[in-house]
Amino acid sequence: MAMSEPLGDWLQLRESADWEARSSQLVQQVVNAIAPEGSIHVLDLATGTGSNVRYLAVRLPGCQRWLVVDHSPDLLALVTERTAAWARARGYRCDSYATGLRVRHDSLDCEVETRQRDLCDLDDAGLFAGRHLVTASALLDLVSELWLRSLAAHCREVGAAVLFALSYNGESSCSPAEPEDELVRELLNRHQHTDKGLGGLAAGPDAVACAERCFIAVGYQVHIQPTDWNIGPAHADMQRYLVRDWARAAGELAPELVPHITSWRDRRLAHIDAGRSRISVRHFDLAGWPARP
Numbered sequence: 001m002a003m004s005e006p007l008g009d010w011l012q013l014r015e016s017a018d019w020e021a022r023s024s025q026l027v028q029q030v031v032n033a034i035a036p037e038g039s040i041h042v043l044d045l046a047t048g049t050g051s052n053v054r055y056l057a058v059r060l061p062g063c064q065r066w067l068v069v070d071h072s073p074d075l076l077a078l079v080t081e082r083t084a085a086w087a088r089a090r091g092y093r094c095d096s097y098a099t100g101l102r103v104r105h106d107s108l109d110c111e112v113e114t115r116q117r118d119l120c121d122l123d124d125a126g127l128f129a130g131r132h133l134v135t136a137s138a139l140l141d142l143v144s145e146l147w148l149r150s151l152a153a154h155c156r157e158v159g160a161a162v163l164f165a166l167s168y169n170g171e172s173s174c175s176p177a178e179p180e181d182e183l184v185r186e187l188l189n190r191h192q193h194t195d196k197g198l199g200g201l202a203a204g205p206d207a208v209a210c211a212e213r214c215f216i217a218v219g220y221q222v223h224i225q226p227t228d229w230n231i232g233p234a235h236a237d238m239q240r241y242l243v244r245d246w247a248r249a250a251g252e253l254a255p256e257l258v259p260h261i262t263s264w265r266d267r268r269l270a271h272i273d274a275g276r277s278r279i280s281v282r283h284f285d286l287a288g289w290p291a292r293p
């Protein structure tokens, strides 16, 4: 999605909907494909506040060594804060360090190193060397086809499995319907193809199909599952954020339509305030690993 408010707030708003939508079946398939003998070494690209770490930590084999990368120091600071709060709420032990944290509980021993880096290019052996799993969540729709080709080549070089969650596929629906819903969706999808600073024009809604091609081209077996958000009245703030953000992105592409888009936004916000709004946003999760001969 295009962003108009502090990203950390948005990532917090969406975290529970993300976890509900994600494919646990693909995670299990990845775990079966990796089966490391010692610790599992994981790279989380564009980690934000670490939602992907918190989701996967309790689903991957117990001994985990994570490198989590983002260009935002503010978001990386929240990885430690939010993961420590998550761990405490579950009764896990959590130790924080200048460069990350360690969470322990029964067989779980999860070390997380945070690293600030612009991921506009991936040519850094230190990111990929020794990784069993390269993962990201809510990232692929922001990156270019060139970037995806480079990602596939780097993953293939180290033989890593991959898991990319929650890539927007261009489809959404709002209820009750408003006449401009389709117009705003089309403008948003065009906005999704603009350059997001990750290798050129973004693949946007085509990202998963493009990633599938790139990973198959380097010899991966690829699996895809739908992982949609179905956001009801209980997630009113998340709906408000989406509607405002879509209106902003649509208005950027069609300034002459701003009065119509603003009117659409205000009607949608009124539906949310009245507790009758539902929004579905369609995503795909993609998992892959080097195909066995």
Ligand SMILES: C[S@@+](CC[C@H](N)C(=O)[O-])C[C@H]1O[C@@H](n2cnc3c(N)ncnc32)[C@H](O)[C@@H]1O
Pocket (backbone or CB within 6 Å): 001, 007, 011, 045, 046, 047, 048, 049, 050, 051, 052, 069, 070, 071, 072, 075, 117, 118, 119, 120, 136, 137, 138, 139, 196, 197, 198
């Ligand atoms: C939609 S958020 C997803 C965050 C997180 N993976 C999650 O699921 O909550 C996209 C993330 O990409 C990061 N990002 C965007 N452009 C980047 C770049 N050029 N280099 C590194 N990180 C970038 C943002 O800071 C943000 O954390």
